Amino acid sequence: MEAALATILAAAAPLVFAVIGETITEKAGVINLSLDGSIMLSAMAGFATAFVTGNLWLGFIVAALVGMAVALLIAFASISLKLNQVAVGFVLFALTRDLSSFLGNPYVHQRLAGVPHLPIPILENIPFLGPIFFQQDLVVYGSLVLIFVAYWFIFRTRPGLKLRAVGERPEAAHARGIPVNRLRYLYTAIGGALVGLGGAAFSLDMKLGWSYQHTLNFGWIALAIVIFGGWHPYRAALGAYLFGALQIIALKLQPIFPGLSQVLPSMPFPIMILTLVIIYTDWLKRLADRFPSLREFLASEPPSGSGVPFEPE
Amino acid sequence: MSLELRDIRKRFGPVQANDGVSLTVEAGELHGLLGENGAGKSTLMKILSGFYTADSGEIVLDGRTLDIRGPGDAIEAGIGMLHQDPLVFLPFTALDSFIAGSPGGFVIDRRQARKEMMELAERFGFDLDPNAPAREFTIGARQQLEIIRLLWLGARVLILDEPTTGISATQRERLFETLKQLASEGMSVIFVSHKLEEVEELCSRVTVLRQGRVTGERELPCPADELVELMFGKSVVIQTKEPVELGKPVLEVQHATLEDELVTVRDLSLSVREGEVVGLAGLEGSGQRALLRAAAGLLKPRSGTIRIDGRTPRTYHEFLDVGVHYLPAGRLEEGLLQGMTITEHFVLADESTPFFVDWDEAEQQAAEEIRAHFIKGRPDSNAEELSGGNQQRLLLAMLPDHLRLLLMQHPTRGLDIESAAWVWEQLLARRHDGTAIMFASSDLDELLMYSDRIAVFFSGEVIDILDARTATVEQLGYLIGGVRAAS
Numbered sequence: 194m195e196a197a198l199a200t201i202l203a204a205a206a207p208l209v210f211a212v213i214g215e216t217i218t219e220k221a222g223v224i225n226l227s228l229d230g231s232i233m234l235s236a237m238a239g240f241a242t243a244f245v246t247g248n249l250w251l252g253f254i255v256a257a258l259v260g261m262a263v264a265l266l267i268a269f270a271s272i273s274l275k276l277n278q279v280a281v282g283f284v285l286f287a288l289t290r291d292l293s294s295f296l297g298n299p300y301v302h303q304r305l306a307g308v309p310h311l312p313i314p315i316l317e318n319i320p321f322l323g324p325i326f327f328q329q330d331l332v333v334y335g336s337l338v339l340i341f342v343a344y345w346f347i348f349r350t351r352p353g354l355k356l357r358a359v360g361e362r363p364e365a366a367h368a369r370g371i372p373v374n375r376l377r378y379l380y381t382a383i384g385g386a387l388v389g390l391g392g393a394a395f396s397l398d399m400k401l402g403w404s405y406q407h408t409l410n411f412g413w414i415a416l417a418i419v420i421f422g423g424w425h426p427y428r429a430a431l432g433a434y435l436f437g438a439l440q441i442i443a444l445k446l447q448p449i450f451p452g453l454s455q456v457l458p459s460m461p462f463p464i465m466i467l468t469l470v471i472i473y474t475d476w477l478k479r480l481a482d483r484f485p486s487l488r489e490f491l492a493s494e495p496p497s498g499s500g501v502p503f504e505p506e
Numbered sequence: 507m508s509l510e511l512r513d514i515r516k517r518f519g520p521v522q523a524n525d526g527v528s529l530t531v532e533a534g535e536l537h538g539l540l541g542e543n544g545a546g547k548s549t550l551m552k553i554l555s556g557f558y559t560a561d562s563g564e565i566v567l568d569g570r571t572l573d574i575r576g577p578g579d580a581i582e583a584g585i586g587m588l589h590q591d592p593l594v595f596l597p598f599t600a601l602d603s604f605i606a607g608s609p610g611g612f613v614i615d616r617r618q619a620r621k622e623m624m625e626l627a628e629r630f631g632f633d634l635d636p637n638a639p640a641r642e643f644t645i646g647a648r649q650q651l652e653i654i655r656l657l658w659l660g661a662r663v664l665i666l667d668e669p670t671t672g673i674s675a676t677q678r679e680r681l682f683e684t685l686k687q688l689a690s691e692g693m694s695v696i697f698v699s700h701k702l703e704e705v706e707e708l709c710s711r712v713t714v715l716r717q718g719r720v721t722g723e724r725e726l727p728c729p730a731d732e733l734v735e736l737m738f739g740k741s742v743v744i745q746t747k748e749p750v751e752l753g754k755p756v757l758e759v760q761h762a763t764l765e766d767e768l769v770t771v772r773d774l775s776l777s778v779r780e781g782e783v784v785g786l787a788g789l790e791g792s793g794q795r796a797l798l799r800a801a802a803g804l805l806k807p808r809s810g811t812i813r814i815d816g817r818t819p820r821t822y823h824e825f826l827d828v829g830v831h832y833l834p835a836g837r838l839e840e841g842l843l844q845g846m847t848i849t850e851h852f853v854l855a856d857e858s859t860p861f862f863v864d865w866d867e868a869e870q871q872a873a874e875e876i877r878a879h880f881i882k883g884r885p886d887s888n889a890e891e892l893s894g895g896n897q898q899r900l901l902l903a904m905l906p907d908h909l910r911l912l913l914m915q916h917p918t919r920g921l922d923i924e925s926a927a928w929v930w931e932q933l934l935a936r937r938h939d940g941t942a943i944m945f946a947s948s949d950l951d952e953l954l955m956y957s958d959r960i961a962v963f964f965s966g967e968v969i970d971i972l973d974a975r976t977a978t979v980e981q982l983g984y985l986i987g988g989v990r991a992a993s
């Protein structure tokens with residue numbers, strides 16, 4: 194049981210980075226639709242860097258920079274050039290995906306030592322919790338800390354409130370003297386960097402190595418989880434773990450139903466979509482009405498200003 | 507302290523919205539800003555509050571020329587604006603809307619902010635729940651939230667852009683008291699409106715704008731005719747309603763029970779005849795909207811029947827087919843499409859539009875409609891670029907020619923007197939074709955002036971139906987508050 198939970202926590206870590214990153218970006222009112230491509234490109238760039246320099250952490254940094262660069266392109270196109278975010282995001286998705294295959298060719302099936310395990314002394318001996326939370330590696334610890342920091346930042350700090358303000362109603366934010374477009378740039382960049390880290394977390398840790406379309410579909414599922422997560426870091430993380438669990442289950446079932454081995458690995462995707470459908474039924478809302486203290490957590494409306502460019506006049 | 511605007515100019519494409527406007531406001535003064543729809547009032551105030559930047563001109567506060575590059579600079583200088591549509595964040599808690607944009611430490615001290623918010627609210631007698639999302643607030647409460655927020659930020663000049671549209675009579679009274687109190691404490695208040703009575707009641711001085719220019723400044727009290735002439739460049743004659751022969755009933759509601767989010771209306775019976783105008787009075791959410799929506803086919807009655815010309819249509823489309831048309835109150839939310847041009851609106855509204863649209867012709871037709879309805883805008887103007895009053899004109903211009911029953915909510919909300927009179931002239935003319943009209947309004951004068959009969963709602967019940975020729979404002983006011991006439 195502990196082992197399974199620990200595996201889920203680890204398996205979902207890359208998704209957690211991507212999902213929190215995109216949540217931050219969308220909270221600020223920009224949609225980075227290139228996720229599936231930018232994760233792939235940063236995974237490839239991170240792996241290549243680590244492979245060439247022999248420095249794992251440099252790989253993470255480069256991956257973050259690549260993710261940030263793609264996000265900045267989206268910000269520039271949609272905020273400064275006022276192009277359609279969906280169109281730009283989609284084109285960049287295709288571009289970065291193809292770029293990763295092209296540039297990543299020399300690194301296919303190369304070997305590299307991944308992120309080492311780093312059990313935390315004393316804490317690792319706590320029964321039950323120890324093996325789940327404290328016998329992981331730095332990437333997993335980072336993903337866990339990120340969830341709480343992101344929540345705290347978005348809902349408890351003044352810059353976080355400004356972030357929500359520019360995504361929710363840009364005119365109202367502008368009227369309060371908040372620099373709407375500057376903050377949108379900033380949080381698109383930060384979100385992009387986190388997505389990049391997610392990519393590196395795949396290629397340097399959870400799915401160590403590089404192959405053709407190494408992280409295929411994880412970007413799309415991350416975009417879906419952001420919606421499932423109601424733009425809330427805790428719920429988004431929950432979505433990522435749920436998906437991780439589905440993946441592990443599919444993996445475990447494979448030897449039992451060999452006939453289904455073609456289908457099982459992709460099962461988590463439709464199941465995830467089904468969950469999304471359920472979310473959009475009324476019962477969550479009714480639950481929120483009954484327990485007002487849970488409202489923040491259960492609300493699932495998108496930031497109203499999301500995807501809408503803002504021109505003060 | 508005094509505030510001076512000098513020679514402000516602002517252009518939007520071909521429209522010169524402000525054309526050299528100068529204005530002075532003293533400390534402790536309640537200053538009115540009057541002007542017809544599209545005169546440039548909102549634009550001028552948005553420039554003063556830093557929301558827009560002027561093309562040229564100066565803003566001088568206490569003899570110091572301000573360099574306002576954005577709303578942040580204006581707030582810092584002590585200038586705060588309450589926008590026509592209060593700019594709160596609907597899903598956020600009221601407290602978060604209150605805090606957003608305020609200076610302070612990295613981590614929000616919500617407890618302290620809540621304390622300060624409640625203190626301010628209490629001082630003005632506002633009843634605001636800091637933990638409720640702002641979307642659950644009425645427009646009036648959202649305004650109150652914005653006002654205390656601006657005061658909290660240290661506003662010394664308070665701008666209110668048409669604050670009385672969409673709020674209840676009690677909220678209006680509360681607002682006026684608050685503004686008077688603030689002015690007596692030395693606040694400069696700029697009150698934007700096109701309602702003469704309100705400006706006369708509240709303000710000590712008034713500046714009138716027309717087509718982007720100042721046409722005059724007067725001390726109050728001042729004869730209303732003079733102000734009207736300054737606003738419109740001519741005196742406005744309000745046509746009294748000529749009587750029309752009433753025909754057979756068009757709308758018949760019998761023992762209907764209607765239920766919407768706000769109220770349940772029980773056992774309602776009412777009919778409207780050809781050529782008749784029935785006004786619906788009452789506080790917001792007393793059942794008028796439910797009745798209008800039910801008569802339009804948008805709300806299914808729980809029980810009872812709704813007949814149109816003796817028939818019982820069921821779906822919204824069947825209601826449309828028998829000639830029923832509903833104009834809701836929310837202009838941009840329900841009636842108009844943001845991001846679409848005037849031409850596109852007319853094409854959409856026209857049932858006979860073929861599969862392929864002839865855009866040149868559509869544009870010509872739109873230009874004609876714009877002329878015919880005196881809309882200030884071009885065929886390629888987007889709906890949200892129009893001033894509030896012109897959005898309303900566009901909605902009215904899109905009405906089909908022949909109707910059996912016209913249902914409206916606040917048909918002249920936000921319109922200046924001339925436009926309102928003009929709109930009613932158009933509407934009343936439809937009576938000659940036998941169109942029946944039913945409308946809800948919070949403007950008692952409008953109800954008395956244009957209705958034949960007035961149905962007064964009080965918490966889901968029609969407590970009286972008055973003959974508009976003999977009813978008075980006082981009588982209506984009491985009934986709306988639920989006080990039946992002593993019989």
Ligand SMILES: Nc1ncnc2c1ncn2[C@@H]1O[C@H](COP(=O)(O)OP(=O)(O)OP(=O)(O)O)[C@@H](O)[C@H]1O
Pocket residue numbers: 506518519521522523541542543544545546547548549550700882883891892893894895896920
């Ligand atoms: N953002 C904008 N883009 C283009 N044109 C605009 C914009 N804002 C205002 N205008 C135009 O400027 C003129 C003045 O508009 P403004 O909103 O200041 O009028 P107003 O006096 O407030 O009218 P109302 O009483 O109807 O609210 C109008 O012709 C309007 O169409």
Ligand SMILES: [Mg+2]
Pocket residue numbers: 547548549590667893894
């Ligand atoms: Mg206006």
